[in-house]
Amino acid sequence: MEVLTPKLSVRNLCKSYDNKIVLNNLSFDLMEGEFLSILGPSGCGKTTLLRILIGLEKADSGEILKSGTDISGLSSFDRGMGIVFQNYALFPNMTVLQNVQYALTLRKDTKKEAKNIAMHTLEQVGLLDQINKKPAQLSGGQQQRVAIARTLAMNPDIILLDEPISALDVTNREIMKAELKSLQKKFHATMLFITHDQEEAFFLSDRIMVMNSGNVEQLDTPHSIYQNPASDYVSSFVVDQLDKKY
Numbered sequence: 001m002e003v004l005t006p007k008l009s010v011r012n013l014c015k016s017y018d019n020k021i022v023l024n025n026l027s028f029d030l031m032e033g034e035f036l037s038i039l040g041p042s043g044c045g046k047t048t049l050l051r052i053l054i055g056l057e058k059a060d061s062g063e064i065l066k067s068g069t070d071i072s073g074l075s076s077f078d079r080g081m082g083i084v085f086q087n088y089a090l091f092p093n094m095t096v097l098q099n100v101q102y103a104l105t106l107r108k109d110t111k112k113e114a115k116n117i118a119m120h121t122l123e124q125v126g127l128l129d130q131i132n133k134k135p136a137q138l139s140g141g142q143q144q145r146v147a148i149a150r151t152l153a154m155n156p157d158i159i160l161l162d163e164p165i166s167a168l169d170v171t172n173r174e175i176m177k178a179e180l181k182s183l184q185k186k187f188h189a190t191m192l193f194i195t196h197d198q199e200e201a202f203f204l205s206d207r208i209m210v211m212n213s214g215n216v217e218q219l220d221t222p223h224s225i226y227q228n229p230a231s232d233y234v235s236s237f238v239v240d241q242l243d244k245k246y
């Protein structure tokens with residue numbers, strides 16, 4: 001049987017701040033085309049993990065392998081990872097098109113190439129009729145689509161999403177969950193999704209990693225986690241919370 005190399009492999013990652021352990025020997029794999037959620041409450045270490053993965057923070061020990069190669073020594077720019085932030089971090093004075101084009105020109109694509117790629121991606125996320133608007137003229141959901149288009153246009157190997165849905169109102173949240181899922185399938189993107197929302201994680205994910213105080217409590221499919229929670233913590237933080245909602 002063919003053994004697949006994970007797109008991302010995190011091995012024994014440790015990080016402490018002022019003698020407080022924030023990530024405790026964390027290990028997991030993310031496979032090609034997989035949607036994996038990191039689910040945990042505020043303060044459990046999700047953002048720290050994300051910052052280490054994209055190279056904004058250094059781990060105390062452990063390895064980060066992308067398709068089998070250690071990327072710990074690479075700059076953020078060279079890691080082939082795209083990130084969609086919670087607040088989208090769009091440039092307010094640029095149009096939708098300019099927002100998507102900008103990173104491409106930084107990458108030294110010619111202006112014409114950058115425009116072609118940006119237009120093509122904006123078409124795929126259904127925003128061609130909005131390209132000349134500024135972010136403030138768009139709805140929250142549309143702004144999120146611009147942020148996703150900007151990341152997709154760079155064709156990263158892995159897309160990290162830092163609670164991109166929680167800033168939206170309830171109606172837009174439902175719409176964006178469905179859109180995110182369909183975009184991920186359409187692009188066959190490999191995605192790591194950070195959230196504290198059990199329902200988002202269950203709706204979107206192929207697998208979920210439940211975190212608690214820097215530890216992995218359980219890593220499995222939504223169905224298996226719901227049917228067989230691995231600890232009292234998973235039972236109360238995940239299963240009980242979902243049951244309360246439905």
Ligand SMILES: Nc1ncnc2c1ncn2[C@@H]1O[C@H](COP(=O)(O)OP(=O)(O)OP(=O)(O)O)[C@@H](O)[C@H]1O
Pocket residue numbers: 017018022040041042043044045046047048049196
């Ligand atoms: N630069 C830092 N210096 C000291 N402590 C830090 C630093 N960054 C994070 N921490 C601490 O590490 C722990 C984990 O923080 P982190 O932001 O990774 O959690 P989180 O799960 O992302 O939470 P949230 O959902 O609220 O963002 C917290 O106790 C936080 O106070």
